[in-house]
Each structure stands twice: as C-alpha cells, then as structure tokens.
Amino acid sequence: MVPGQLTFISGGVRSGKSAYAETLVRGAQGKRNVYIASGVARDREMAERIARHRKDRAQDGWWTIEQPQQLSEALPLIRKNDAVLWDCVTTWLANELYEGFEQGSLCADTPGCMERKWQELKTAIDSIRMKAVYVAVVSNELLDEPLVDQTYQEWLGKIHQWLASSADEAIEMENGLAIRRK
C-alpha cells in the first residue's frame, strides 16, 4: 500500500495558505474532500467565522471534521481514497500543549505529556496517509521572532521539520505566492 502524497504548507497569517491548500486538495481527485479543522471558537467572532467557513465548504462539497486535539480520532471518519486537508498545526499544538489549563495542570508542564502526543501525531498522520490518496497539512510561520514561548516554539519547529522531511512537497506561502521548497 503506497501512502498518499503529503504536502506541507506554511506561511504567515493571511498569506493565502488555506485557500492554496484547498485548491491542491480539490485537484487531487479524491473520492471525497475532507477538511480536518483544529480551530476552537474562543469568542463570537471566531464562532461565526468557523460556522461560515464550514457552510462555505459544505456547499463546495467538503466534509468537515472538527478535531481540535487527538488527530487519531479523525482516522475512523476518513475513507479510502479521500483527499484530506488538516488546518492547522499551530492551533492543534496550542490545544494539546495547554490542555489542562482549567485544571491548573498544563500538558506543557507535565513530563512526557507532549512527547506522547507528538508520537501519536506522527502515527496519526502516517495512518491517514495509508487511507487517503492525498494529505495537505497547513501551518503558520511563528519562529522568525525572538522567543515568546520557548516550549511552544520548540515543539512547533520540531513538528515542522518532521513534516518538511516526511512530505513529498513542502511549500512556503508568501502573500498568495506558493514557493516550493521541496
């Protein structure tokens, strides 16, 4: 079984990376186009935006899976030869790393916690690729400034490096221009 092609796309906020990723997934000729969304609404504007995006995509023939954490839970919902878009790594990482915020025990502060989630993430992506014909992973550029949150940024760099090395193609988005790095 040949794993589905993996594309890693990263860029700044409003760089057009999600729109570009959607174009790639639509062009992949999967049986369905599946959108795995990791964003969580923290205020009304975000809730409205998520609902609007979801509606737009549904009209455009997309299946949306809301998966803010534990990407592996999306796996049973993915069917053979789907084309999959996961948007995005940065929100997923924030959701996982700051899990337990309300309980006062952050995953970020618990030894081994993020390490385990990271292993699970790699397995989940590899498993999705075994079913899907195509997978696009979208993320953000957050490492070109002095460190604000070292733990978060270190994990993000590690995940991005893994994605860039596992991907068949890696794309940096610059204001709507897709620069192919791999």
Place this chain on the structure above:
Amino acid sequence: MHIVFGGAFNGKRKYVKEQLKPDPSVWLEGELPQRGETAVIAGLEQWIRKQLEQQCPEQDIIAAIRELAESAGDRIWILTDISRGIVPIDPLEREWRDVTGRSYQYLFGKAQHITRIWYGIPQTIKGDGRDEYLHENWG
C-alpha cells in the same frame, strides 16, 4: 565566510554539523572568537543582547563584529532571524532587534555564501552564482 540563516528551531545547527562538518572544537555559542580565528559562531544575537545589557554602545558592538569579519580565518555564522515579530515597547528589546538587524545586514553584505534554512531545507540565497534573487548581492 558562510552564513546559515533562518528562524528559531529550524534545524540550522543540525545543517551545519551534518553538511558543513566543522571541527567541533571551534564551535562557539553566544560568544565571539579572537580576530583571525577559525570558528563557528552560533547565537550571535545572544552575544549582542549581552553587550546591550552591559550598556555597550551600538557602534562598539558593530565595530567588534566588523573587525572580526574582516580578519583572516574561515568562519561560519549561524544567524537566527528575530526580525518578524511585533515591535516591542521595551527600549532594550527594541534596540536588540535594531542592532541585530543592522549587524545581520552588514554580515549578509560581507558573506560569500548564505544558506537559508527552512525547517531543515537549505536554500542558497547568495553565492551560487546563478538563481540569486537579490540584485544587492554584489554590493
């Protein structure tokens, strides 16, 4: 003179170790070698920050970097991009970005070869003699 440039946690040091294979004994973190010494200089932005915290004026910092860069010896500079965030309110934080940016501009002008690392993927942005995007490269 070779610069390896990119954001934090992008795999710059890994690239230098695996691809450029320098002598590990000349590897410096957050400090400058003596003039004329062969070295790998990593964490220059931390060295700059330390100087600023000790009230060292900008012209002295830039002069030290210039004198080193103009001296004999084969050096690799690992430069971390800190330029793309929000401009902070704190004066020292601002000055740090300013001096680091000006130092990088000088070093970029001086280097024969610049490799940008994006999540482990290298790209020559100066010095391959073709396919160079910046017309200022030759200045």
